[in-house]
């Protein structure tokens with residue numbers, strides 16, 4: 001019994017500091033995703049960037065660059081290679097729980113064809129609604145790939161044993177969710193982009209396009225779930241993926 005939890009970093013996102021709630025003019029932040037090994041199967045929480053973005057001429061990257069956004073991704077950092085490094089066959093991934101539908105979180109889906117997606121219903125519906133998907137930058141080419149989809153409304157216990165529970169945290173996008181994981185490594189809340197990094201817990205510098213009132217409510221409810229030993233793993237926190245990673249990156 002039990003669950004093993006690993007972290008993987010799938011490239012870096014480059015943007016203005018302002019866009020990430022940071023003071024520097026330009027910043028580079030990690031793009032993490034998470035691997036949950038459960039007796040009933042392997043689940044991922046998010047799946048990083050599309051492998052196609054190893055090519056800097058990928059068309060969406062070309063569209064983002066004039067807006068001040070860019071990524072770097074090497075072949076060794078793709079979801080496929082990160083999973084191989086953990087001895088996990090991408091074809092055997094059973095679930096991909098998506099925090100939301102942005103390309104840096106859903107981008108690896110093409111490499112995980114047998115997975116069932118676990119998404120908040122309102123996020124999935126927003127992805128197919130022209131005005132909302134445009135406003136929030138939800139690109140069907142990265143998530144509408146014919147996977148089985150399990151739409152959930154609010155909290156959802158993924159394996160039915162409390163080891164991994166989806167927690168709605170709307171605001172960054174219409175149906176953003178976080179994941180609470182109880183594993184051999186302790187109690188973690190995988191916050192996703194409900195909070196980009198630890199500094200935002202205090203500053204509440206949320207991204208311009210998001211719903212700030214909803215983000216404040218969501219962050220408060222995530223913080224209220226913490227027990228004294230709970231570790232919050234933020235969406236793009238450079239300090240959590242530096243010298244001392246917040247989660248194991250490899251088998252010990």
Ligand SMILES: [Zn+2]
Nearest residue numbers: 102104193235
């Ligand atoms: Zn993100």
